[in-house]
Amino acid sequence: MHRFNLDGKVAIVTGGNRGIGSGIARGLLECGASVVITGRSSERNDSMVAELRKIGPPVSAITMDVSDEHQCHSTVQETVRRHGRLDILVNNAGIGGSQLPHESDISAWHRIMNTNLTSVVIMSKAAYPEIKKAGAGKILNVGSMGTELAVAGLGAYIASKAGIVAFGRSCSAAWAADNIQVNTVLPGYIDTEMTQARLQKSPFHGRWIERTAAGRIGTPDDLAGIAAFLCSSASDFITGQDILVDGGLVRGA
Numbered sequence: 001m002h003r004f005n006l007d008g009k010v011a012i013v014t015g016g017n018r019g020i021g022s023g024i025a026r027g028l029l030e031c032g033a034s035v036v037i038t039g040r041s042s043e044r045n046d047s048m049v050a051e052l053r054k055i056g057p058p059v060s061a062i063t064m065d066v067s068d069e070h071q072c073h074s075t076v077q078e079t080v081r082r083h084g085r086l087d088i089l090v091n092n093a094g095i096g097g098s099q100l101p102h103e104s105d106i107s108a109w110h111r112i113m114n115t116n117l118t119s120v121v122i123m124s125k126a127a128y129p130e131i132k133k134a135g136a137g138k139i140l141n142v143g144s145m146g147t148e149l150a151v152a153g154l155g156a157y158i159a160s161k162a163g164i165v166a167f168g169r170s171c172s173a174a175w176a177a178d179n180i181q182v183n184t185v186l187p188g189y190i191d192t193e194m195t196q197a198r199l200q201k202s203p204f205h206g207r208w209i210e211r212t213a214a215g216r217i218g219t220p221d222d223l224a225g226i227a228a229f230l231c232s233s234a235s236d237f238i239t240g241q242d243i244l245v246d247g248g249l250v251r252g253a
């Protein structure tokens with residue numbers, strides 16, 4: 001199991017105060033990493049830190065907005081100030097948003113792009129020199145299975161997630177010589193506040209579960225194992241990949 005051991009490693013998980021980010025933070029903590037979670041709500045940050053603290057390794061939070069360039073840079077600096085290094089960045093924070101292409105609201109488009117995609121560019125750029133200094137490391141991006149589907153109302157959201165895959169591949173090539181691996185997970189249909197708000201009340205709910213080979217909606221915990229794997233030395237020869245974690249939904253009959 002030493003290949004999965006993250007003792008002494010320091011990770012940032014954006015959007016780690018609930019949902020998929022909290023599942024990923026849990027996976028990294030269980031393997032021994034120290035974790036800094038981020039989110040805009042300090043109340044949610046505090047309550048998730050209290051819950052994750054039970055696992056063992058140090059965990060703390062930084063209240064910040066990933067759509068603010070300055071706050072992205074200061075998050076990386078504050079993490080290094082707290083722990084002396086940075087080895088792992090998980091770009092998970094994101095928002096949904098539904099609109100048909102012919103009804104596109106450009107301010108909503110920019111909000112989705114800034115939060116979901118531009119933030120990944122800024123956080124990755126800010127983290128790179130610190131991870132390089134550590135001698136090796138991992139960047140794990142959270143995309144979406146949506147990039148493998150045609151969904152009429154999710155153009156902006158899916159475009160932002162497709163951009164993450166493309167940008168991640170570019171980073172994987174640029175930073176391979178620094179021994180930094182960059183991969184993207186593409187979650188399927190996961191039970192979080194994001195899907196509870198609308199999707200779970202829509203006709204997609206039954207249809208997507210029916211298409212999922214596993215026969216159920218995913219949970220944030222379903223992302224914990226793959227995150228630990230892709231952030232550990234067990235995956236050192238895997239980079240520039242996008243990996244579905246969808247219980248078989250996309251490839252389902």
Ligand code: NDP
Nearest residue numbers: 015017019020039040041065066093094144190192193194
């Ligand atoms: P949730 O809405 O449950 O959680 C989103 C997280 O992101 C929260 O921690 C939230 O914290 C944080 N966040 C949102 N906006 C910002 C911001 N501007 N700055 C900092 N933090 C922010 O969503 P999920 O857990 O479902 O989604 C997590 C990721 O997984 C997203 O990127 C999403 O697109 C992706 N995904 C989700 C799927 C699903 O089925 N649930 C499927 C495929 C992909 P706060 O509100 O405090 O800022």
